[in-house]
Amino acid sequence: MKPQNKETHVFNTRFGIITGLKEEGIIRAKSIRYARSERFQKPVPVEHFIYDSRLEDKTPVCPQKLSPLVEKMIGATPVEEFEPEESTQYLSIARPKNFFENEKLPIVVWIHGGSHEIGCGDLPTADPAEWVKEQNIIVVTVSYRLGLFGFLGGDEKRPPNLGLLDIIEALKWIKTYIVDFGGDPENITLLGQSSGGDAIAHLMISEGVDDLFHRVIIQSAPLGLRHKRQKMSAEFLKKTEEVKDEVDVYKMMEEYGKFVPSVIKYGLKAAMPFGIQYGFSPLCKEEESVEKWRKNAAKYDVLIGLNNDETAFYLKTSEALNKYFGKGFGLKLMDKTVEKTTDIIYGAPARQFADNYAKGGGNVYLFRIHSKLKDNHIGAPHCIDLPLIFGNESAWKSSEMLKDIPWERIHENGKKLRTLWAEFARTGKISDQSERPEILTMGKIKS
Template sequence: MTELHASPTSDAPGAEASAPPMSPPDERGFETALGTILAKVDGPVVRALGIPYARAGRFEVPVPTGLPTEADGTATPYRALRRAPASPQRPSRVLEAVLEGAGEGMVDSEDCQALSITMPADVQPGEALPVMVWIHGGAYVTGAGDLDVYDPINLVVEQRVVVVSVTYRLGILGFLGDGEALPANLGLLDLVLALRWIHEHIAAFGGDPGLVTLFGQSAGADAIAHLMISDGTAGLFRRVILQSAPLGISSGRAKMASAMMRAAGAPDRDTPVGELMALEERVERAARRFGLRGGMAFGTQYGHAPLPAEGDRDAAWREAASHIDVLIGSTTEETRLYVPLIPVFARLTAMPLVGVPIRRALVGATTHLTYTRDAKAFIERHRASGGRATRYELSWAPPGSPYGASHVTDLPLLLGTERAWSRTALIGTSSWSEVDRRGRFLRQMWADFARDGSLAADATAGVSDMVTLDR
């Protein structure tokens, strides 16, 4: 790692006129093969925000990119001081109802292929820390890597790791396509290039490119499972943590994808973004008749770059098993998050006497079909193929939360701060000190796994009342 530490410049007689300008005291420079990147010192961490890793026109395959240059082509230090923009997206009922204020201050742009790096402020030259790459969820249609609720500061400071948060194309811009009129899997191709960027440049920020763990939740976990079998990713990461991956609805999607393309017609590359988002909504409606799969209409498509054909995917996962350690799991009531958001379910589960049994049956069945069943199959195949795999189940139900131990309840334990989460209904009446106490053990578990693929006894003992492990 090569750093350029900030120090004041001098106008005193005899000062070297040719000396390079130094960055302000609250900034720190890092020398990379792409050029100098200026990051911001933020208390106990340093943040290099919004670094571009790829570029692409609308509906085009991404290509690697360098740092922006001046109009005359000369390079200047890149000031990585602003969060990566989100991919254009429609308002999310989950973000609005459950994660109130999560998107506050975010801007969006079709040029959203950027990543942000958070590292300990006292990282030393030559140090090689474990790298944890966060891939956000949101059903492939909402979210961004740099949302406040995903702030990795506590994970970085407590566990002395480097965290990279990646933003990629979503929805109609990233996961429509049929491979003919439009390329498919553009958002996944974005992520492949992000991993390549990390492999090539993270050492400049104190990270070990040979010790990279991907971790993600929901659609982010689904994307990671598919990055395991994507062309061009071999050797780019050593471990994966799959949180609430909806693997039960990731197969048998070809007919739905065709119906979505018919509903989309031939999207114009020059259509205003607002009109494109309205078209995205129409495309999602076309997927609703496909049952649970329609609940995550956009997603990865087999048989299109970088993925194998659906009939070959299990063989590809078997081939990857001996090279990648897996920690996979879910919450005990994943789909309870959505019950209050779907009017018919909300009415049924609010009925006197029978409401609670109906909710339990509904949540139990859909959680099993979408998450639990296929997670178990995933680790069984992985172990049988010579890989190391552990499954967990998180049962923590925040007191006072209407959502119980649902989808997303793992996130305040791992990422974000009191300021970001205290406005949400998700943590109910829990004090932040209690959330943080539990979170410290879970953050240690995740980081221990990232370091060597093991789960330390002291961390697992600390969460024994809310996490069950299948080793």
């Protein structure tokens, strides 16, 4: 069944006949189910495409609670366009409208962030259309299980890392079928921001991923929160036993919040209570992880980095904190706190990751995004990289984060950044002669 009054393109694939919509220079095939799952069960790959009329005008999302901070800083979540579903194994494909038969374009696979708790692959603020048109690439966006459904667990009844296993199934699907959409299965780059970057870093040391991807771009991964999470996860798992069988997912989402581990007890890592868990499939033990990244250094090209003022997203936007630390000595203390926490959670772990990878002989670049605007109170916070990479001005018009930044500046720097990231996706390298945006510092790390 074809949507009415819209220009379409039919992909005759080995997975089935899939209809894409032609939209302003791209073709988009949305909400292709790559796997299925029962609650707290491993994903099972889907063998062929099945049309789902519910998703003609809706986007499938894992059940989740809205984040007031995200609503304020990034923009309102279009909940009326969402179709909540526990088995959230879907992907969407965006490719240039004009292409040649038998053409093989480089693939970028977008793994969204959201603290392993919120978000989905298809949000307007991460629409890859501009990037696809500019750089003649294919972008695949992946949705996977989150929160209680995908990133808690810890026993046989509730296995951990289910969201990570979902992503692996998506990568297997892409490896097998993307050639039918004009993509090159031998040139696949994973791109992830925040918890999406954390997931990608751990996919690099996961079982069952051989030859599924070739490069990674890791943006603002909170790798400083990955250590010694076992006690916190076990407590969270035990306390949520009483909601695990709840049929009403909305009630489930309302109730689990009261069991979230205390930041006072567990420190900064409790700010991201859901996450990957070492020692369970498909991951090694935590103490083996650094050596495993080093041993795998020959397998993947790596571009890793962060924004200069990551935690300003959380600290400088707090009305309570601004009341006491918004000016004078308080502001200086706030700036120092942002600098320190950014380094603990993002900066130092990224440097350590890059140095370790280079020592293993890996090809790795380290970058940092700055504001460079004197009157920009918040600087370059968490998520500022999203409008730079994806553009889409209309989706960001209500963003509090961008209120003091002219869109022309975002677009100018973003286009240059998209060009560099696409160069890396094509070749695994970034030439010294390639133009850099003024907001970017970057270098290749040597062993």
